[in-house]
Amino acid sequence: MDVFFEPQEGSPFCIQIGFHDTVLEIKEKIEKHQGIPVYRQTIVFNDEALDDELDVEGCNIINRSCIRLIVAPEPPPSTKIELCIGTPPSKMRLPIEVGVRDPVKSLREVVWSLEDVPLERVKLYANGTELEDDCRICDYELQDNSSVDVHIKPLKFTVMVLPWKANLKVAVEVKQSDKVKVLRKELEKLQPILKFDLPSEGYFFIHNQSGMDEDKSFKWHGVEMGDTIEIFRGMISR
Known part of the structure; x- marks a missing residue:
């Protein structure tokens, strides 16, 4: 049209x-x-x-x-500003000089070099808005001493879940910050595909021979990449 x-x-x-x-x-x-x-x-x-x-x-x-x-008017090519970058977890503010016409991706790459994490996990926010790679600094009306917050996307990892009375292990991708109860939702999605049993009368999770509190995170339980979490029939009494 x-x-x-x-x-x-x-x-x-x-x-x-x-x-x-x-x-x-x-x-x-x-x-x-x-x-x-x-x-x-x-x-x-x-x-x-x-x-x-x-x-x-x-x-x-x-x-x-x-x-x-x-x-929008084209900013002068030589204009430089200094941004205050809030880095996790301390949120200490670091001054970084950028050109107003620089792409956001170049700023993200600078932050990535400071944080030593994969670039795809680094997200930048200013005034509650995520800064997109295909935009430029001037698109967000940032000025000298404007604050930019750094968010590091949580790292996903795989745990192996051993269903009740089963010979196979089910690989489930979670984040360390996730609460253990997310396993239930993920297993319900995988159950029709992989055809494993989940005890209808109720079940709980065991890691390293200890019952898991489903309102606590995987990190809290010390779960690491590739660890096995077992399903047991019944309920944990508190």
Whole structure:
């Protein structure tokens, strides 16, 4: 379908988009045809700024719709600011100098080098919003001494669960911070596929010959990668 864009400055233009295109994909087409970088674009339809993850159908855009295009000014290329990076677990603030046109990914890579964890586990937040790799620092209106919080996504690991009176072990992926009771939900998902039995009259978990408190985390119980957790029929009396 063809839609028309009306920029604040310059002449209107028409671009062909697909029915299932996302707003981000529309911005990428505008960048390709008009040379306006994605990070400078805000698309407004029916007086509402559209989020990148929405699609054409969800926005009720139809053939020959007219859409406003707001183009943010390009910041000076040499502008530098200093951000205060809050690093876990102490949340100590570290000053890091960045260019306002630098991509968020470059800042995330700096933080990754400080934290010594896999890059995909590092998430950055400012004013409650996650900073996305394909955006630039200037997209989030960060200024000198703005605070950026670092979140480290919990590491997942695999535990082996031995069902009641079974010869097979079931591999279940969990986080160390998860409470043990998440095992019940995961086992219920796997039971129809792997065809193992879960005692209908109730059951509890054993790790290293000790009953597990399901309201405590795997980390609290000292569970590590590859450990075996056994299922026993009955209930633990407190």
